[in-house]
Amino acid sequence: MPGLSSVAIIINPISGGARADTAPARAQLAIDAVERHGDRPEVFITERRGHARELAGAAVNRGMRLVIAWGGDGTINEVASALAFGEVPLGIVPGGSGNGLATELHVSRRADEAIAAALRADARLIDVGEIEGKRFVNVAGIGFDAHVAALFNRPDNRRRGARGYVMLAARSLFSYSPRQYVIDANGTRVTVRALLVVVANGTEFGNRILIARGARVDDGLLDVVVVEERSRAASLCRVPWLVTRSIHRVPVWSSRRAPAVTIECDEPMTFHVDGEVVNGGTSLTARVHPGALRVCV
Template sequence: MVMYNHALFIYNQAAGQANTEKALAAVLPEISVHVKELQIIQTEREGETTEICREWGERTDLVIVLGGDGTVHEAINGLAELEIRPILGILPGGTCNDFSRMLRIPQNLARAAKILMQGKTQLLDVGKVNDHYFLNFWGVGLVADTSTNIDAGQKKVLGKLSYFLSALKTMQAAEPFHFTLEADEHHLKGEAVMILVMNGRYIGTNQIPFPNMKIDDGLFDVLIVRDSTFGSLIEVFNLEELPPNNAEAVGNLQHFQTSSLSVQTSPVLEADTDGEIYSETPAELIVLNKHIQMLVGD
């Protein structure tokens, strides 16, 4: 049986007391069996998970976060810059839980805890954009506008369906922007409605099937979408037809892999980083290859 000397368990109370108590009851008994000393911290405000991970990360063997993609994003921003980084585990407690899906973690909390505590790990890439870090994706255009346009009330009631409703609304109003992109082997200019830089594979619970995509190969998958028609979205979900590393346009799409890139846009655009909107273009992105060890599913 896998045992850890010290583990840090972080959760957010935002879901409400009844839901939180149910979630904790589903996971803590399984976790506690595998940990000699378990420290449990409840967060109450935005950014607190980052602060906790930064403060405690080098003094613990394992950090487990119970939350959605935003909580995971905060955790990686606290851990990625540490000299000694603990193992990171995700228990899916949000609306979409996209990165946990990438790691083959069950979406049922009790099953997820059982699978994670088997102790299977993998060294994974981390994306860095300017002074921040991300696990899943960075993007501008449609993807950022979709996140901005999600109605908080709809998200609470409809869950992941709210993402699709926002995407449809955003598509109707999408305007192209000018971009300049410098990558390892490519220099691109033109107009687009979205630039998406992927480290993970899921957005809004939808799997984007990038050819030959791996989460530990030191490469981003970059997707440029030229227009906002429904046909373009259909092309996105048929990416297995694209060559694995080709910057030439195929239909309305361009796709290639790179370890770093620089993105400038006109006008300046807000950027979506793992579903969080707090930065804008221009942006410098690099892959930190096999930078964090994470618990993964079967």
């Protein structure tokens, strides 16, 4: 097919709890959708963590006009991280348990529709967050949020989706110990005993669980959300507020917008970027890169 532009589709075959043997069917669907649009498809299947980032970087070097990531938040993060600050846009096929950025950008859950929309869309710019050198496009979290993400990502975890996430969160609250943080944003330092601290580009964790009401992926700012713990009983009672997308109404929730934030703690902090868990130090700095990523959705 000489003269046609090339489109890369990077597929995580096991995202969302899918069986690896579904990869050929996903690949064929992607090939058919791209060829119907008149482009040349190149399909790649990820084999390990970090592979999607490598494949996306290679696709850019081969001159692809668009790179479509088919998978969950972790796969989207890897591909977006490789495309950030470049000219090649990201397309998304939501295939994970959370699908936070896909939901934020109103991407269809049907793969054929998502691919078709990406192929015909004009690119728009969205922000990219960065915390300790790790990029994120949806949310980064510290504290209980990262603790639950680590449990959720374990290979032996069979509880997927919103119900699984909330059940893990409720069960883990009984044993989790909140920490005291010093948060510096916009030149104001606040000391708080918090259940979690979220640095948000988008509005939700995924699974339709709202955490940063009013956040925008293209405003050049991060939303720094703090959920304090004043008593364990009160925290347990507020778990349902996450499910009903009403956590912003409880008095322990607060949010402020800033281009950068530093979070300090007496102990090393575990954090996550778009659900992928990272072990950090006693001081973490996050900042926003305005308009650093092109997306076609």
